[in-house]
Amino acid sequence: GLDYDEDDGRSRDTRGLAVRFDCPHPALHAALEELAATVDATVGAFRQEAASQPLLRGLPDRVTTGQLRALSGRYAEPLERFRLAEDEIRPLLMGTQLYGDRMLAVRELYQNALDACRIRDMRRQYGASTPWPGRI
Known part of the structure; x- marks a missing residue:
């Protein structure tokens, strides 16, 4: 699910959209984190336009995965990442x-x-x- 978080830890004037989900698999978890990061960057790019565009005023200030959790401890958090040297x-x-x-x-x-x-x-x-x- 998605929750509006009126106080995201930065100030009372911001609204964040937090992904709240008990995730069954680490690959899905990683994909959701990547998608949320992309959406957060997009929302950040529109943030300046939001003040002048009525259709954009409802956008959250941030999109986070702070409430994304492993379902019943099926895998370890934080996720292990594979990178090539x-x-x-x-x-x-x-x-x-x-x-x-x-x-x-x-x-x-x-x-x-x-x-x-x-x-x-x-x-x-x-x-x-x-x-x-x-x-x-």
Whole structure:
């Protein structure tokens, strides 16, 4: 649910919209947090226009997930986040750690692409010569 929070801890003159939900899964929790952050940024961008536009006057000052909780302790809060160490993953993706030489990595990528094209062509040829009845 959504609750208007007349006193969001900043001042009595602000209204915040808080997402109140007992969430069953951490992926949904993370998605709701991300969505609320996007909405909060959008509301913040419209905040200056809200004074002059009658249709925007009802917008909350903030949108938060302060009341978003894990359902019956199904997962730990705060959420664990997965991030790649960009400075460490780049050399791995460039192939220097796996192949030693970048040209070997490029050759491997080329060979994988060529193999994928050959498999696709074989599947097309097989599908054209063997009609599938559509039943399992």
